[in-house]
Amino acid sequence: KNQVEQSPQSLIILEGKNCTLQCNYTVSPFSNLRWYKQDTGRGPVSLTIMTFSENTKSNGRYTATLDADTKQSSLHITASQLSDSASYICVVSAISNYQLIWGAGTKLIIKP
Amino acid sequence: NAGVTQTPKFQVLKTGQSMTLQCAQDMNHNSMYWYRQDPGMGLRLIYYSASEGTTDKGEVPNGYNVSRLNKREFSLRLESAAPSQTSVYFCASSGTTGGNWIDQPQHFGDGTRLSIL
Numbered sequence: 001k002n003q004v005e006q007s008p009q010s011l012i013i014l015e016g017k018n019c020t021l022q023c024n025y026t027v028s029p030f031s032n033l034r035w036y037k038q039d040t041g042r043g044p045v046s047l048t049i050m051t052f053s054e055n056t057k058s059n060g061r062y063t064a065t066l067d068a069d070t071k072q073s074s075l076h077i078t079a080s081q082l083s084d085s086a087s088y089i090c091v092v093s094a095i096s097n098y099q100l101i102w103g104a105g106t107k108l109i110i111k112p
Numbered sequence: 113n114a115g116v117t118q119t120p121k122f123q124v125l126k127t128g129q130s131m132t133l134q135c136a137q138d139m140n141h142n143s144m145y146w147y148r149q150d151p152g153m154g155l156r157l158i159y160y161s162a163s164e165g166t167t168d169k170g171e172v173p174n175g176y177n178v179s180r181l182n183k184r185e186f187s188l189r190l191e192s193a194a195p196s197q198t199s200v201y202f203c204a205s206s207g208t209t210g211g212n213w214i215d216q217p218q219h220f221g222d223g224t225r226l227s228i229l
Contacts, residue, residue: 004154031215043116043202043220044155089154093214099171100214102154 002027002094004103012109017080021106023073023090035064035075036089038105044089047075077108085110114138118203118221125193125228133188133224135203143206143213144186145170146178148199149223155202161186162213193228200225 004025013019025033032051036044048059050066050073057064061084063076077084087105094101119134137144142163147155147170157170159178167178175197177189186205190197201224206216 031212034217042222043204044218045220046217049217098212098214100157102156104152104154 002092002097002099002101004090004092004101006088006090006103006106008106009104010107010109012111013080015080015082015110015112018076018078019080019108021075021077021088021108023075023103025071025073025090025092025101027092027094027101028071029095031093031095033064033066033073033093034091035062035073036091038087038089040086047088080110082110082112084108116203116205116219116221118201118224120224121222122225123227125190125226127193127195127228129193129228130189130191131193132190133201133203133226134185135187135221136185137203137205137219138184139205139207139219140183141205141219142183142208143216144180145204145206145218146176146186146188147202147204148172148197149202150199158188158201160213163208195228198226198228 007022034049035047038044048064061078066073087107089105090103092101116137145160146158161167161180164183204218204220206218
């Protein structure tokens with residue numbers, strides 16, 4: 001069964017610190033993996049997309065990595081800011097049945 | 113830049129009542145989607161419309177109907193609301209440039225928070 005699991009469920013860090021969020025998936029074959037940011041009370045917003053052939057992609061202070069062999073992705077946030085407080089959701093596109101498999105997200109709280 | 117607009121933002125219904133959630137996008141996107149988001153779970157696709165004039169069932173379609181009114185608008189109807197349909201409902205849209213709809217970024221509205229008593 002195609003699944004996407006994210007860890008940790010929630011994370012609290014101090015402003016200015018770095019953090020890494022994990023995404024493990026069993027989707028195969030897949031065409032791409034995308035990370036979304038969802039602020040409280042808002043809809044998700046796409047942060048970055050990675051195809052199966054890419055290893056690393058950056059978007060400002062956000063860096064996503066992908067290891068297609070181990071079926072793992074991570075989202076690294078550098079020098080966190082209060083505005084980074086949000087849920088971060090990993091989504092994998094399954095080619096076999098044209099589905100998007102959504103993870104449950106990691107809730108990140110940045111404390112001053 | 114309105115993007116995707118959903119109405120209403122909040123709604124409380126009694127069991128058995130019906131209602132329609134409205135969604136409109138101004139990005140000239142071909143594809144539109146309805147999701148529900150429940151605590152501790154990933155977004156689940158209810159219905160989608162890959163292009164104007166077509167609709168297809170997603171992962172959890174039971175108890176819902178949709179209408180793609182035109183390219184801009186995609187509505188979701190609950191015919192007889194049940195407490196299990198208490199959730200946050202999101203509408204999204206995406207373009208289809210350069211690939212399948214599953215490869216495109218989706219643009220979301222801010223959701224409708226629906227409680228059914």
